[in-house]
Amino acid sequence: FDSKKNEKPDIGVVTGLAWTAYGGVILDVEVATITGKGRLITTGQLGDVMKESAKIALSLSRKIVEKMDKKYCEEFDKNDFHIHLPEGAVPKDGPSAGVTLTTAIISSILKKKVRNDIAMTGEITLRGKVLPVGGIKEKVLSAYRSGIYEVIIPQSNEKDVEKIPEEIRRKIKFNFAKEILEVLEIALIGGVENENK
Amino acid sequence: FDSKKNEKPDIGVVTGLAWTAYGGVILDVEVATITGKGRLITTGQLGDVMKESAKIALSLSRKIVEKMDKKYCEEFDKNDFHIHLPEGAVPKDGPSAGVTLTTAIISSILKKKVRNDIAMTGEITLRGKVLPVGGIKEKVLSAYRSGIYEVIIPQSNEKDVEKIPEEIRRKIKFNFAKEILEVLEIALIGGVENENK
Amino acid sequence: FDSKKNEKPDIGVVTGLAWTAYGGVILDVEVATITGKGRLITTGQLGDVMKESAKIALSLSRKIVEKMDKKYCEEFDKNDFHIHLPEGAVPKDGPSAGVTLTTAIISSILKKKVRNDIAMTGEITLRGKVLPVGGIKEKVLSAYRSGIYEVIIPQSNEKDVEKIPEEIRRKIKFNFAKEILEVLEIALIGGVENENK
Amino acid sequence: FDSKKNEKPDIGVVTGLAWTAYGGVILDVEVATITGKGRLITTGQLGDVMKESAKIALSLSRKIVEKMDKKYCEEFDKNDFHIHLPEGAVPKDGPSAGVTLTTAIISSILKKKVRNDIAMTGEITLRGKVLPVGGIKEKVLSAYRSGIYEVIIPQSNEKDVEKIPEEIRRKIKFNFAKEILEVLEIALIGGVENENK
Amino acid sequence: FDSKKNEKPDIGVVTGLAWTAYGGVILDVEVATITGKGRLITTGQLGDVMKESAKIALSLSRKIVEKMDKKYCEEFDKNDFHIHLPEGAVPKDGPSAGVTLTTAIISSILKKKVRNDIAMTGEITLRGKVLPVGGIKEKVLSAYRSGIYEVIIPQSNEKDVEKIPEEIRRKIKFNFAKEILEVLEIALIGGVENENK
Amino acid sequence: FDSKKNEKPDIGVVTGLAWTAYGGVILDVEVATITGKGRLITTGQLGDVMKESAKIALSLSRKIVEKMDKKYCEEFDKNDFHIHLPEGAVPKDGPSAGVTLTTAIISSILKKKVRNDIAMTGEITLRGKVLPVGGIKEKVLSAYRSGIYEVIIPQSNEKDVEKIPEEIRRKIKFNFAKEILEVLEIALIGGVENENK
Ligand SMILES: [Ca+2]
Ligand SMILES: [Ca+2]
Ligand SMILES: [Ca+2]
Ligand SMILES: [Ca+2]
Ligand SMILES: [Ca+2]
Ligand SMILES: [Ca+2]
Ligand SMILES: [Ca+2]
Ligand SMILES: [Ca+2]
Ligand SMILES: [Ca+2]
Ligand SMILES: [Ca+2]
Ligand SMILES: [Ca+2]
Ligand SMILES: [Ca+2]
Incomplete structure (x- = not known):
């Protein structure tokens, strides 16, 4: 895997943290909306659990943005969502x-x-709760190696942060999230608070 | 599995009881209705028997609410139902x-x-009868451990309640159901009786 | 399997007789018609031969009721048929x-x-002929044990009735059918003869 | 398999001859046309070669009847064809x-x-040629045992008729066909010649 | 396989040459266009490579005839193409x-x-180039045995012709093709040159 | 594989470089747009990773040309894209x-x-970044053997060029690309710069 931080912020591109037998890696998620009819297309050799995650993400995103503004409803009717990793x-x-x-x-x-x-x-x-995951230590180390010094991890993984060597840990800014809205507020430039009307 | 009781009542979120080789567990069911055309989407690595349960649940729900009020008919035409566990x-x-x-x-x-x-x-x-299931003792113990002191179980499982240690059994309120309408009356806040016109 | 006779007559619910390695059993068939477009939905872990039986049953039912009255044609266009066992x-x-x-x-x-x-x-x-099946003796005994004293079996299975112990056999009313219309005339309350115009 | 000749001529029901490890058998083909949109439904546990035969039969039938009269074109648009064996x-x-x-x-x-x-x-x-098949002797014997004394077999199988014992062979009327139209002329009551306008 | 030459020229029927472990064979391709919506139906137990060949053939045919005359565009919209071998x-x-x-x-x-x-x-x-294939000698011999004395083979297979025994080779007319249009000009009665406007 | 350079520039035909156990090969990609509804058809025995590449290529192409001119939007709605290798x-x-x-x-x-x-x-x-690939040396040698003296390879593969023997390397013109637009500018006759309005 390519271990370089993306050069600049972009629409539809998010840096994820993954965990393999060889340690943590950073892993981009790319989304392209293309004219279509609400279908989900996934590429990048996703396994069945990850394909289901993509379905959950699409339904949840729909719920969230439609709550922000009704105008987004039609975005889902007239576009396909292509997700590539x-x-x-x-x-x-x-x-x-x-x-x-x-x-x-x-x-x-x-x-x-x-x-x-x-x-x-x-x-x-499906209702936006953030659940704990494994490999927090390895994932944070891989972010650090790639020059990324801020992470968002699940609230329930807070205890796993202590396993990270202190000299690295103190250089990282940790955000702990229980709900997806907290994640969006931090990661999207401009946040999402103003969107809620 | 996460063994904590949900923090507050919510729409489309129900606490189920499941039975594994390691004992009972509580297991959330999440449903999101999203604009669509009556399709059923299931995620959470459901096996084929559970996927069929979801199909039965959707057809049965349709029968029940359409009997309550004809206005619900169109809900099924213009929404997809995403179920996640x-x-x-x-x-x-x-x-x-x-x-x-x-x-x-x-x-x-x-x-x-x-x-x-x-x-x-x-x-x-499919016509709303509640049939008996296995693991009642283990399931009720898991509810108790998660701080849930009221359960709904099938009428035909009434005999299985005796296997639960008495000191726990007397702290639990048991509801025995033969029909799904009895379940709904107890579990939905406000009940469903007023819905039947 | 639940070995109790259904409490009362109902629409779309029929008591079948099945044959397993452990003997005969009674087995309900439940049908729900839900607003849709003529699709067949089957649940209850049906094997491929039984799924085909459901397809045959749907095509045959269509032929039969459309012959009774043209008004039934549109029933098939605007409903899905969900069959659960x-x-x-x-x-x-x-x-x-x-x-x-x-x-x-x-x-x-x-x-x-x-x-x-x-x-x-x-x-x-597909044209409504009733063909012989196996396990007649075991099936009739299971009906008897469940408190059901009248059965419909294929005409070609008439000879198999002799294998049933006489003390039980004389308490059962046997109907032998060669065509599905004979079955409907007996099993549906009110019969179907008046339907043929 | 049921080895009895059908009681009377019917629409959409044809007696076929099949060949198994246990000898020849007669085998009904049943076709029901049901309101639909030109789809082919097959039941009776057909293998993939026989399913393809059904597709060929449907395309060929279409070609033949549309040549007879343009009015039949719409029959294929507004009906499904259910074939059961x-x-x-x-x-x-x-x-x-x-x-x-x-x-x-x-x-x-x-x-x-x-x-x-x-x-x-x-x-x-696909263009209506009749090709030779195996098991002619066993098939003709099974027709004879079922009380059927006239058969249609491929022209290229004419030589196989000599293997049938003479005392049976002389009681059977053999029709040898090279083209499907010859088969239809013999098997359909009233023939098809008048249909060709 | 039937090794006889077709009795007369026909629409949608072409004699191919195939190669098996037992030597070359002639193999008919039959195409029927039936009212439909541009779908491809294949029968005759085609393997996945041959099914892909049929897809390529359909796309290529479309390109070719639409270039000849725009009127053919709608042929593809209102017909299905059934290919049988x-x-x-x-x-x-x-x-x-x-x-x-x-x-x-x-x-x-x-x-x-x-x-x-x-x-x-x-x-x-897909753009109509003719690529070389194996078994040229065996294929040509099978054509000869079936009474066919003219063949079309890929230009790149010209060298393989020398392997055919001279007494047979000189009785055969060989056409070497680099492009599908050369094949059509030779094989279709009347050719296709006049079609190009 | 055919190792000859294509005779002349063509629309929808691109020479790729592939890598097999036997060394590098040149490999044509052919694309035909046929009247349809935005579907992707792939032939040539593509594996699942390559089929996903084709999906990515289609979504990305859509993004790129729609940015050039809105008129291209409808091209995707009224055409199918057939890709053959x-x-x-x-x-x-x-x-x-x-x-x-x-x-x-x-x-x-x-x-x-x-x-x-x-x-x-x-x-x-999916956003048009060009990622590194394996087998650069073998691939460039195969281009050289086929008479092709200019290649486009990923920027991140620049270091692999040193492994190519110097006498060949100096006869090849190397283009290193980080983004697909750089590839298009070089490979398409006339480039794409004027397209960006
Ligand atoms: Ca899996
Ligand atoms: Ca967990
Ligand atoms: Ca299973
Ligand atoms: Ca049970
Ligand atoms: Ca039971
Ligand atoms: Ca089976
Ligand atoms: Ca039988
Ligand atoms: Ca097979
Ligand atoms: Ca043969
Ligand atoms: Ca294969
Ligand atoms: Ca080759
Ligand atoms: Ca793979």
Whole structure:
């Protein structure tokens, strides 16, 4: 995997944190909205658990933005959502990209850029709760190695932060999230608070 | 699995009771209705028996609410029903979430909150009969451990309650159900009796 | 399997007779018609032969009721037919539920109740012929044990009745059918003769 | 398999000849046209070669009747074609039911009855050529045992007739066909010649 | 396989040359256009490579005839294309029927007969290039045995012709093709040159 | 595989570079746009990773050309995109045809020819980044052997160029790309700069 931080903030591109047998890695999620009819297209050799995460992320994103403004309803009717996780040949699976996928989709609908100096991990549920995931230590170390010094991790993983060597830990800004709205407020440039009318 | 009781009553969220090789667990069912065309989307690594339970729950819910008021007919034409069972990576199967799934769907259509201080288990049939299930003792103990002191179980499982240690049994309120309408009357805040016109 | 006779006659619910390695059992077929577009939904872990029986039952039912009255044509265009065989986790297969499935579908379209004091078995063909099936002795004994004293079986199985112990046999009323219309005339309350115009 | 000749001529029902490890059998093909949109439904545990035969039979039937009269074009647009081969649980495969399937479909469209005192076998091609098949001797013997004394077999199988014992052979009327139109002229009551305008 | 040359030229029927473990064979391709909506139906137990060849042949045919005359565009919208390769039970695979499939489809659209005294083989690409194939010697010998004395083979296979025994080779007329248009000009009665406006 | 350079520049045809166990090969990508409804058809025995590359290429191409001119939006609604990789029977897989596929699709939409004297390789992401691939040395040698003296490879593969023997390396013109737009500017005759309005 490419271990370089993205050069600049972009719409529909979010830096996730993944965990492999060889340690943590940063992993981009890319979302493209293309004219269509509400379908979900996934590429990047996603396993069945991750494909289900993408479905959850799409339904949840829909709930969230439609609550912000009714005008977004039709975005879902007239677009397809293509989610790609480079590198395309490496199989990827597990539920921990849930918050990353949701953030990428919402960024692409609201047309708000995502900070490229932050990385995130966390399982998501259909009503937006952020569930704990494994490999927090390895994931944070990989962010650090890639030059990313701020992360968003699940509230329930707070205890895992202590396992990170102190000299690195104190250079990282940790955000603990219980709900997806907290994630969006931090990661999207401009936040989402003004969107709630 | 997360063994904490939900913090507050919510629409489309029901606490189920499941049974694993390691004992009973509480298991949330989440339902989101999203603009669509009557499709059923299931996530959470459901096995084929549980996927069929979700289909039965959807058809049964449709029958029930359309009998309450014709206005609900169109709800099914213009919405998709997304059912998710966290945690997303843990495989789940069996018929015993039938009443839980049905209650969650009906809550989301009627926009009535479900009590968060009650848990339930039971197979459902297409005409709303509640059939007996296994693991009653283990399931009730898991509710107790999670701080939930009221349960709904199938009438035909009444005999299984005696296997629960008396000091716990007397702290639990047991509701025995033969029909899904009895379940809804207890679990939905405000009940469903007024809905029948 | 639940071995109790249904409490009262109902629309879309028919008592079938099945045959397992452990002997005969009674087995309900439930049909729900829900607003849709003529699709067939089957649940209850049906094997591929039984799923095909359901397809045959649907096509045959269509032919029969459309011959009774042209008004039924549109019923098939605007409804889906959901067939469920409790208990949902027990795999079921074979062709011998053909007459039961057909009777349940036709009951649900004509809105005529099915007698709950009668049980039936028989393969069906697309033009309504009733073909012989196995396990007649075991099936009839299971009806008797469940308190059901009248059965419908294929004409070609008449010879198998002699294998049933005489003290039980003389307490049972046997109906032998060659065609599905004979089955409907007996099982549907009010019969179907008046329907033929 | 049921080895009895059908009681009377019917629309959409044709007696085929099949060949199993236990010898020849007669095998009904049933076709029901139901309101729909040109789809093909097959039941009776057909293998993939026989399912393809049914597709060929449907396309060929379409070509033939549309050539007879343009009015038949819309029959294919507004109907589904359900083909069933009793007995429903016995797997069936191979290409030799091609002529039988085609004859049954065309009977059901033209609403012409098929002779019940004749049986047939033969592979069909998309342009209506009748190709040779195996087991002619066993098939003809099974027709004879079932009380059917006239058969249609492929022209290229003429040589196989000599293997049939003479005392039976001379009681059977053999029709040898090279093209499906020859089969239809013999098997459909009233023939098809007048249909060609 | 039937090794006889077709009796007369026909629309949508082309003689191909195939190669098996037992030597070369001639193999008919049959195409029927039936009222529909642009779908491709294949029968004759085609393997996945040959099914892809049929898809390529359909797209290529479309490009070719639409270039000839815009009026053909709607042919593809209102017809299905059924391709069958008798004998229906024999599995067939490989890319070498590409030119044969394309020729059969174009014949059926232009309603031009195909010469029955010529046989062909060759892989096709999406832009109409003819690629070399194996088994040229065996294929040509099978054409000869079937009474066919003219063949079309890929230009790149010209060198393989020398392997054919001279006494047979000099009785055969060889056409070498680099592009599908050269094949069509030779095989379709009347050619296609006048079609290009 | 055919190792000859294409004779002339063409629309929708791009020379890719692939890597097999036997060394590098040049590999054409052919794209045909046919009247349809935005579907993607792939042939040539593509593996699942390469099929995903084709999906990414289609979504990305859509984004790119719609940004150039809104008029291209409808091209995607009224056309199907058929992508073929000859030779049809050889399985192909991997992500490294991403830039080749995207270039071929965009060529076919813009109706701009692709240079036949250039070959390319590189994984593509959904937002158009060009990712590194393996086998650069073998791929460049195969281009050289086929008479192609200019290549486009990913920027991140620049270091691999040193492994190519110097006498060949100095005869090749190398273009290093980070983004797909750089690839298009070089490979499409006339470039794409004027397209950006
Ligand atoms: Ca899995
Ligand atoms: Ca967990
Ligand atoms: Ca299962
Ligand atoms: Ca049970
Ligand atoms: Ca039971
Ligand atoms: Ca089976
Ligand atoms: Ca039988
Ligand atoms: Ca097979
Ligand atoms: Ca043969
Ligand atoms: Ca294959
Ligand atoms: Ca080759
Ligand atoms: Ca794979």
